[in-house]
Amino acid sequence: MSENSAYNDLVSLYRRIGIINDAIAILDWDQSTIMPEGSASARSEQLATLSVLSHDLLTHPKISELLDKVDFNKGKIDSWKVANLEGMKRAHLHAISVPADLVKEQSRANSTCQMEWRKAKQENDFAFLMPSLNDVIEVTREVSVAKSENLGLSPYDCLLDTYEPGCRSERIDEIFSNHEKFLSGFLGEVMEFQSKQPKVVPLKGPFSVDKQKKLGLKFMKDFGFDFSRGRVDVSLHPFCGGGLNDVRITTRYDENDFTSSLMGVLHETGHAIYEHGLPESWSYQPVGSARGMAMHESQSLLLEMQVCRSYSFMIYAAPIIKRAFSGSGQAWEVDNLHRLYTRVSPGFIRVDADEVTYPAHIILRYRLERALISNDLLVADLPAAWNEGMASLLGITPPNDSLGCLQDIHWPSGSFGYFPTYTIGAVAAAQFYNAAKKQLNDLEGEISKGKFQSLLSWLRSNIHSKGSLLSADELLHTASGDNLNIKIFQEHLQSRYLN
Amino acid sequence: MSENSAYNDLVSLYRRIGIINDAIAILDWDQSTIMPEGSASARSEQLATLSVLSHDLLTHPKISELLDKVDFNKGKIDSWKVANLEGMKRAHLHAISVPADLVKEQSRANSTCQMEWRKAKQENDFAFLMPSLNDVIEVTREVSVAKSENLGLSPYDCLLDTYEPGCRSERIDEIFSNHEKFLSGFLGEVMEFQSKQPKVVPLKGPFSVDKQKKLGLKFMKDFGFDFSRGRVDVSLHPFCGGGLNDVRITTRYDENDFTSSLMGVLHETGHAIYEHGLPESWSYQPVGSARGMAMHESQSLLLEMQVCRSYSFMIYAAPIIKRAFSGSGQAWEVDNLHRLYTRVSPGFIRVDADEVTYPAHIILRYRLERALISNDLLVADLPAAWNEGMASLLGITPPNDSLGCLQDIHWPSGSFGYFPTYTIGAVAAAQFYNAAKKQLNDLEGEISKGKFQSLLSWLRSNIHSKGSLLSADELLHTASGDNLNIKIFQEHLQSRYLN
Numbered sequence: 001m002s003e004n005s006a007y008n009d010l011v012s013l014y015r016r017i018g019i020i021n022d023a024i025a026i027l028d029w030d031q032s033t034i035m036p037e038g039s040a041s042a043r044s045e046q047l048a049t050l051s052v053l054s055h056d057l058l059t060h061p062k063i064s065e066l067l068d069k070v071d072f073n074k075g076k077i078d079s080w081k082v083a084n085l086e087g088m089k090r091a092h093l094h095a096i097s098v099p100a101d102l103v104k105e106q107s108r109a110n111s112t113c114q115m116e117w118r119k120a121k122q123e124n125d126f127a128f129l130m131p132s133l134n135d136v137i138e139v140t141r142e143v144s145v146a147k148s149e150n151l152g153l154s155p156y157d158c159l160l161d162t163y164e165p166g167c168r169s170e171r172i173d174e175i176f177s178n179h180e181k182f183l184s185g186f187l188g189e190v191m192e193f194q195s196k197q198p199k200v201v202p203l204k205g206p207f208s209v210d211k212q213k214k215l216g217l218k219f220m221k222d223f224g225f226d227f228s229r230g231r232v233d234v235s236l237h238p239f240c241g242g243g244l245n246d247v248r249i250t251t252r253y254d255e256n257d258f259t260s261s262l263m264g265v266l267h268e269t270g271h272a273i274y275e276h277g278l279p280e281s282w283s284y285q286p287v288g289s290a291r292g293m294a295m296h297e298s299q300s301l302l303l304e305m306q307v308c309r310s311y312s313f314m315i316y317a318a319p320i321i322k323r324a325f326s327g328s329g330q331a332w333e334v335d336n337l338h339r340l341y342t343r344v345s346p347g348f349i350r351v352d353a354d355e356v357t358y359p360a361h362i363i364l365r366y367r368l369e370r371a372l373i374s375n376d377l378l379v380a381d382l383p384a385a386w387n388e389g390m391a392s393l394l395g396i397t398p399p400n401d402s403l404g405c406l407q408d409i410h411w412p413s414g415s416f417g418y419f420p421t422y423t424i425g426a427v428a429a430a431q432f433y434n435a436a437k438k439q440l441n442d443l444e445g446e447i448s449k450g451k452f453q454s455l456l457s458w459l460r461s462n463i464h465s466k467g468s469l470l471s472a473d474e475l476l477h478t479a480s481g482d483n484l485n486i487k488i489f490q491e492h493l494q495s496r497y498l499n
Numbered sequence: 500m501s502e503n504s505a506y507n508d509l510v511s512l513y514r515r516i517g518i519i520n521d522a523i524a525i526l527d528w529d530q531s532t533i534m535p536e537g538s539a540s541a542r543s544e545q546l547a548t549l550s551v552l553s554h555d556l557l558t559h560p561k562i563s564e565l566l567d568k569v570d571f572n573k574g575k576i577d578s579w580k581v582a583n584l585e586g587m588k589r590a591h592l593h594a595i596s597v598p599a600d601l602v603k604e605q606s607r608a609n610s611t612c613q614m615e616w617r618k619a620k621q622e623n624d625f626a627f628l629m630p631s632l633n634d635v636i637e638v639t640r641e642v643s644v645a646k647s648e649n650l651g652l653s654p655y656d657c658l659l660d661t662y663e664p665g666c667r668s669e670r671i672d673e674i675f676s677n678h679e680k681f682l683s684g685f686l687g688e689v690m691e692f693q694s695k696q697p698k699v700v701p702l703k704g705p706f707s708v709d710k711q712k713k714l715g716l717k718f719m720k721d722f723g724f725d726f727s728r729g730r731v732d733v734s735l736h737p738f739c740g741g742g743l744n745d746v747r748i749t750t751r752y753d754e755n756d757f758t759s760s761l762m763g764v765l766h767e768t769g770h771a772i773y774e775h776g777l778p779e780s781w782s783y784q785p786v787g788s789a790r791g792m793a794m795h796e797s798q799s800l801l802l803e804m805q806v807c808r809s810y811s812f813m814i815y816a817a818p819i820i821k822r823a824f825s826g827s828g829q830a831w832e833v834d835n836l837h838r839l840y841t842r843v844s845p846g847f848i849r850v851d852a853d854e855v856t857y858p859a860h861i862i863l864r865y866r867l868e869r870a871l872i873s874n875d876l877l878v879a880d881l882p883a884a885w886n887e888g889m890a891s892l893l894g895i896t897p898p899n900d901s902l903g904c905l906q907d908i909h910w911p912s913g914s915f916g917y918f919p920t921y922t923i924g925a926v927a928a929a930q931f932y933n934a935a936k937k938q939l940n941d942l943e944g945e946i947s948k949g950k951f952q953s954l955l956s957w958l959r960s961n962i963h964s965k966g967s968l969l970s971a972d973e974l975l976h977t978a979s980g981d982n983l984n985i986k987i988f989q990e991h992l993q994s995r996y997l998n
Contacts, residue, residue, distance in 0.1 A: 023549060034730065038727035039745035045518050229537035246542070
């Protein structure tokens with residue numbers, strides 16, 4: 001078999017895996033949006049069956065054989081192929097590291113715990129969750145150790161690498177320590193600064209779902225969302241899902257408050273335009289996929305935080321928002337809407353957190369999950385550790401575990417190593433946007449006029465069209481001339497929240 | 500390996516196939532209802548990939564081996580298992596009869612022709628369709644010949660057997676000849692009779708989609724549609740799809756005429772309650788599936804034609820319909836609505852045909868498709884043969900092929916052997932309903948009061964809960980005490996249309 005034919009066989013195999021994963025993604029979307037409740041268990045079986053098929057293909061010994069046959073010598077094959085082979089190898093290594101029994105055991109532990117979590121959260125009963133959360137942590141630890149040998153990484157770094165290839169805890173430690181120090185002074189300054197500013201004038205509802213939907217669609221269109229290759233629907237927890245040429249974002253509407261749904265739509269739109277901009281000729285191949293969860297989050301946060309919560313954007317958006325809800329008075333003016341969208345206030349709940357306090361929620365979770373995985377923290381001690389961390393980072397103590405360590409679904413569903421990507425994404429977003437502003441002529445002026453084409457083009461050529469050709473670090477460096485740099489994020493915060 | 504363990508292995512395999520087929524069904528539904536147009540080709544690949552996986556499992560040599568190990572001796576294992584094994588064998592035989600290359604060739608020919616058909620129909624250009632339709636017929640013939648040897652049936656009977664197990668052309672010939680003779684006199688009598696009746700008073704629209712939807716939901720609920728295990732949505736061509744505990748029906752709304760959408764919803768509801776009533780403990784097994792397309796159609800037609808177009812139903816429904824659209828005047832009274840829903844008028848289009856003329860459309864298609872498959876009719880001669888048949892059966896001649904042999908998607912998509920199930924279903928529906936009326940106390944009285952529970956229970960215990968335990972003939976005989984009997988259908992027509 002020639003080297004080329006081995007490569008082509010790999011391409012076919014990964015294409016097949018990608019297609020099955022796309023089918024899974026649509027079934028997942030359906031489950032979260034419109035599926036009748038009575039078919040939950042049938043759907044679980046469909047998803048499990050297809051996941052096993054996909055996993056069986058990805059772990060097939062034939063892939064190892066084929067990978068061995070292909071020469072990785074970078075001089076001989078083009079860089080896209082090299083990156084594709086690296087992506088193939090990485091995915092295969094991750095998958096074969098975990099024995100089939102452990103995969104099953106993990107899936108079982110995660111679904112049990114996830115189910116019990118709903119009850120525990122609702123009833124504020126951490127003790128009830130403890131045994132199943134313990135199981136999840138044990139099996140996650142086992143998985144991370146199994147991967148560790150094959151990947152040559154520490155167990156926790158194997159978990160990180162699942163979500164963001166190349167992401168390592170050493171780097172995160174450094175960034176998070178730096179930012180914790182920064183925050184300890186900055187947060188107080190912001191609170192002090194805001195206390196001297198005019199109060200936010202509240203917006204009076206109700207705001208009909210129809211009007212909210214129309215407004216969201218208007219801005220999605222402005223940002224170039226391609227409706228011939230995507231949809232927006234409603235789900236309990238907003239997400240961006242779907243597959244190739246079929247990107248499906250969701251939101252939820254609150255008739256008393258349109259503001260968070262609107263930003264949610266713009267956030268998911270950022271994810272969606274990344275997916276839409278991936279290189280079509282590398283569809284279904286590892287190199288044609290998005291570069292990892294942190295880079296994905298950078299695209300949603302670039303849109304939501306960097307662009308849409310900026311004063312420039314509000315100059316454009318405020319009159320449109322006002323018209324959409326037939327608003328009148330000061331509450332609907334640029335200044336007030338901008339103030340509303342940049343209000344900072346330490347709170348217990350991560351998903352409701354503002355841009356300034358959000359990283360504190362992540363730093364806490366990152367440290368706790370590392371300690372849980374390394375067995376330095378027992379599950380029984382989690383609530384106390386959580387509350388101490390909140391007090392230390394944000395100066396507030398949750399009155400109960402539902403507002404504390406029970407709030408997120410991530411750990412009960414087995415997602416360890418995911419949380420850091422939120423903040424790495426926020427840092428990268430600031431850095432990308434900063435570079436775009438430098439490289440494009442009067443970007444903020446354009447945004448204040450509702451012109452987003454040059455920004456979109458910049459994102460397309462610097463990020464989206466690269467797929468996974470470059471590592472996240474290379475991608476950042478090529479686009480911004482710098483490695484991941486927390487200072488740019490901090491400067492952004494200073495400029496936005498102290499002016 | 501013990502016999503029992505061989506059986507259990509078969510059950511697992513067919514369960515897996517069933518689960519994959521369910522996933523396919525949901526993706527199919529999504530494609531026909533809400534999928535963005537730009538993902539058509541990605542979706543085709545998903546469906547093709549999953550179909551190949553399902554087909555690979557069904558044709559796996561292991562199934563033959565396992566089937567050989569199980570003793571079919573009816574004395575030794577219970578009748579459900581026997582029927583399940585027969586269903587397994589039948590599905591496996593159908594699948595292995597066709598070589599993989601031919602499966603691919605058929606799929607390719609069908610999709611090309613189906614695509615060209617849209618254009619040919621729109622532009623009334625039969626010549627354009629001829630080459631690809633010829634391909635479809637040739638490959639269908641090849642498939643039917645390949646199956647013929649393994650199944651011990653004539654090639655055309657193999658096609659019939661795909662959709663309705665056990666259905667044979669000899670029987671259909673007999674039934675259709677009988678009915679053609681009946682129709683030749685009866686249709687004239689009905690037209691004569693109706694000409695002496697008061698004219699139908701037209702209903703004046705527009706009828707908002709919202710109101711139509713609400714009305715449809717109301718009747719669906721009346722008939723016991725379980726919304727926790729199903730949905731109703733919109734698609735261009737109404738259908739009943741989805742999977743286990745997730746039955747999804749569709750309709751389309753015309754703001755100028757609610758009547759056909761409403762009956763469409765009730766028709767699909769008949770299909771849906773059949774699916775909902777299948778034996779849960781045999782889920783995903785051949786014996787747990789519906790008994791074939793003719794029996795399926797009998798359930799939709801029993802609801803639509805036997806129940807909902809009856810005078811008794813209209814007594815219940817007319818005031819509800821009137822209220823739904825705030826109607827007033829004679830047009831909205833029972834007599835007029837019943838007259839509207841039982842109006843007979845020969846026309847060119849099958850899907851618009853009334854209950855009396857519908858079988859004529861089917862008889863025509865059945866004869867033509869048999870002749871096409873047996874090579875007794877050349878594709879080039881199809882339009883002329885079609886028009887002659889319409890003239891002979893209904894006394895009308897289509898002015899063009901779009902209103903003639905180009906109207907249906909069935910042949911271009913490779914569905915030969917499907918058409919007869921519509922009329923076999925209509926005959927069975929009359930027979931089942933006739934039996935229910937005899938066995939239940941004052942069923943029509945109950946229906947006129949909007950009480951459908953005893954009918955639903957009768958269908959559940961006599962038909963739905965049987966799955967594929969009995970052959971279609973046995974099912975009919977057990978429920979009605981008679982073999983398939985066209986006379987009961989004809990008596991129903993006489994009683995409804997000449998009184």
